[in-house]
Amino acid sequence: MTIDPSVAAKLVVALDVPSAGEALDLAAKLKGRVGMFKVGLELFCAEGPAFVREVQKAGPVFLDLKLHDIPNTVARALEALLPLDPSLLTIHTQGGPAMMEAAAEAVRAHRQRGGRTRLLGVTILTSLGPEALARLGSTAEPGDLALHLARLAKDCGCDGVVCSAREAAAVRAACGEAFHRLTPGIRPGGVAAQDQARVVTPAQALREGATWLVVGRPITQAPDPAAAADAILRDMATA
Numbered sequence: 194m195t196i197d198p199s200v201a202a203k204l205v206v207a208l209d210v211p212s213a214g215e216a217l218d219l220a221a222k223l224k225g226r227v228g229m230f231k232v233g234l235e236l237f238c239a240e241g242p243a244f245v246r247e248v249q250k251a252g253p254v255f256l257d258l259k260l261h262d263i264p265n266t267v268a269r270a271l272e273a274l275l276p277l278d279p280s281l282l283t284i285h286t287q288g289g290p291a292m293m294e295a296a297a298e299a300v301r302a303h304r305q306r307g308g309r310t311r312l313l314g315v316t317i318l319t320s321l322g323p324e325a326l327a328r329l330g331s332t333a334e335p336g337d338l339a340l341h342l343a344r345l346a347k348d349c350g351c352d353g354v355v356c357s358a359r360e361a362a363a364v365r366a367a368c369g370e371a372f373h374r375l376t377p378g379i380r381p382g383g384v385a386a387q388d389q390a391r392v393v394t395p396a397q398a399l400r401e402g403a404t405w406l407v408v409g410r411p412i413t414q415a416p417d418p419a420a421a422a423d424a425i426l427r428d429m430a431t432a
């Protein structure tokens with residue numbers, strides 16, 4: 194089955210592995226098959242900023258560091274990261290409006306200099322369900338809070354949000370098609386949720402209006418990562 198390149202472009206593979214060697218091996222196996230590679234905290238902490246450029250040789254990079262601090266600190270951290278020109282970068286919406294505005298300003302200035310980076314605000318982690326939120330002191334449903342934070346992220350100048358695909362349709366309706374929805378917590382039917390709480394299948398995530406799907410372990414821990422990615426792409430193609 195031939196996969197439409199516009200479908201493949203929506204699949205982001207999380208390179209959640211401890212070393213450069215393992216990450217580059219995976220990237221080589223998946224190069225040209227998927228749309229983007231995610232460098233997250235594990236790999237960034239192990240290999241540092243310069244390694245991002247190595248991954249970019251295999252494809253566009255989503256740098257998922259979920260920055261969360263006072264506005265000045267986040268803006269300065271972004272200014273240090275933006276010369277890497279990742280396609281996507283994350284901050285936490287719960288750092289607050291002033292932090293998101295400072296981050297959006299730094300990213301806007303980068304784009305005015307010719308950069309391509311888009312800024313996404315993480316709403317409610319897909320590993321959190323209602324019980325975990327209640328223990329954090331919130332009586333809101335995760336979906337309602339994610340939608341509230343998505344509206345706020347848009348007002349503060351973010352280009353989109355990270356949310357569960359369960360919330361993607363509501364975010365699109367409230368914030369518009371151009372405001373991106375990047376959705377982790379993707380699990381093909383019958384695959385264990387592991388530490389994820391708000392999971393959705395690949396085809397359902399696209400039907401709900403996700404801009405990008407982030408998939409880690411179902412691909413990276415499969416005996417044949419390229420075959421696992423192809424199976425997910427085939428499911429996406431049915432949406």
Ligand SMILES: O=c1ccn([C@@H]2O[C@H](COP(=O)(O)O)[C@@H](O)[C@H]2O)c(=O)[nH]1
Nearest residue numbers: 207233317318319377378407408409410
């Ligand atoms: O709310 C969030 C935000 C980010 N993530 C990241 O996505 C991947 C998911 O990996 P799986 O192995 O497919 O569960 C991982 O890198 C997380 O850091 C998320 O899961 N939820």
